[in-house]
Amino acid sequence: MARAIIGLLADVVRLGVLFFRSSSSIRAENLVLRRQLARFIERGIKPRRVDHTTRVSLALFTRLCNWREAVMNVRPSTIVRWHRLGWRILWRLKCRAGRRPIPLELRMLIRRMARENALWGQERIANELLLKLGIRVSPRTVAKYMPKRPPVQPRGDQRWSTFLVNHAKAIIACDFFIVVTATFRVLYVFVVIEHARRRLAHVNVTASPTADWTLQQLREVVGDEGVHRYLIHDRDRIFAKRLDESIKALGIAVLRSPIGSPKANAICERVIGTIRRECLDWLIPISEGHLRAILKDWVEHYNRGRPHSALGPGVPDPPVELALVPKSRSRHRLAAGALVLARSVLGGLHHEYALVLPSARA
Numbered sequence: 558m559a560r561a562i563i564g565l566l567a568d569v570v571r572l573g574v575l576f577f578r579s580s581s582s583i584r585a586e587n588l589v590l591r592r593q594l595a596r597f598i599e600r601g602i603k604p605r606r607v608d609h610t611t612r613v614s615l616a617l618f619t620r621l622c623n624w625r626e627a628v629m630n631v632r633p634s635t636i637v638r639w640h641r642l643g644w645r646i647l648w649r650l651k652c653r654a655g656r657r658p659i660p661l662e663l664r665m666l667i668r669r670m671a672r673e674n675a676l677w678g679q680e681r682i683a684n685e686l687l688l689k690l691g692i693r694v695s696p697r698t699v700a701k702y703m704p705k706r707p708p709v710q711p712r713g714d715q716r717w718s719t720f721l722v723n724h725a726k727a728i729i730a731c732d733f734f735i736v737v738t739a740t741f742r743v744l745y746v747f748v749v750i751e752h753a754r755r756r757l758a759h760v761n762v763t764a765s766p767t768a769d770w771t772l773q774q775l776r777e778v779v780g781d782e783g784v785h786r787y788l789i790h791d792r793d794r795i796f797a798k799r800l801d802e803s804i805k806a807l808g809i810a811v812l813r814s815p816i817g818s819p820k821a822n823a824i825c826e827r828v829i830g831t832i833r834r835e836c837l838d839w840l841i842p843i844s845e846g847h848l849r850a851i852l853k854d855w856v857e858h859y860n861r862g863r864p865h866s867a868l869g870p871g872v873p874d875p876p877v878e879l880a881l882v883p884k885s886r887s888r889h890r891l892a893a894g895a896l897v898l899a900r901s902v903l904g905g906l907h908h909e910y911a912l913v914l915p916s917a918r919a
Contacts, residue, residue: 663692664702671703675719679703727786728752729778730825733766733795734833736848739841744848747771749778750828751785755865756873757828757856762849768797772804779807787812789822831859839906851903858902862909878911 658664670682677685679700686692686699731749738744745766749759759778763770779785788804789812790796801811814821836855842848864870872879891897896913 659694659698659702663694667694667699667702668704724752724787726753727784728789729758729785729787730789730822731775732791732822732825732829733793734829736762736837736842738845738848739843744842744845746832746848746852747774748825748829748832749775750825751873752824754873755824755828755867756860760852760856762845762852764845766795768795768800771795772800775800775804776807779804779809785809789814789825791819791822792816835907836903840903854903858907858909862902863907 666686667682670685671677674681679696682703683694683696683699686694729749729751731747733745733747736744736746742764745763747759747761747763747766748757750756751758759774761774775788786809788809791814796813801813804811819826832852832855836851840851842851860874861872861876864872891912892914894914898911898913900909900911901907902909
């Protein structure tokens, strides 16, 4: 449609330019064009298919001249049919039946409310608009602009991501990953992370993981506090049925991720990638004890010194000194007389920085 409008405007501009030319020049040019067109007709060259711009131009401009003698590429009946079709389209636009569509802002608001509230239907959204915002829209109109739900997700079904957000404070996730030592010995690292605070609750190393060993690690994490309610793990053979039953006896529901779906346990998978990228990819552990010492230092840095974007940014277990940092008046200047101290982590692989004020030094 845009291309047809631009082409039609270009033809109108060319027609306006012709009004400034003499009639003898236009007749001579018309004769030259006709002679060239006659050669193409004699050779039987088939022209290209007529586009919408040409149809509109021929239907409009043929009314300004003796078009039955000028048109050669199409039949005169075709020009008449185009003109009648354009007339019907014009009156159809002018006499459009039905109500006008609601404003674009209201349509976007309806779609937003439908996306953010999976349990809401058309009547609930219409009532929300009427009572809270003072906008009177019928439920049928709301249903017209609500986004279509995929067939695999019925209306009212809670998404997995929504479940994780609603129960983040009570969810812990665990998984294994392997590390190869300098002597090519394969060690297994067990990781447990809390969803809400992104805190590494437990990390341990073993050369031969078993269900009993894994159960003991989970018991150390759960304890008697009763804070955790859900445990997410994959379908590895280490997580045996008796292990899940023992965890359920502690009052924790076990959620097993689907087969071949690492995103279902995305937080734990991501922290494993972080451990590799920021720690183990730069160090070669010599033994099991050496690997355990490396992970102990890095977990301390991860929980108490490393900023996390998912927390705002924030730190899972912020030290007391972090809450005492004063707000600087300038965005790009430190407080007067303050010093920045750096503490190396893992022999200088990472550093933690702290602000020391003059009063603290005194």
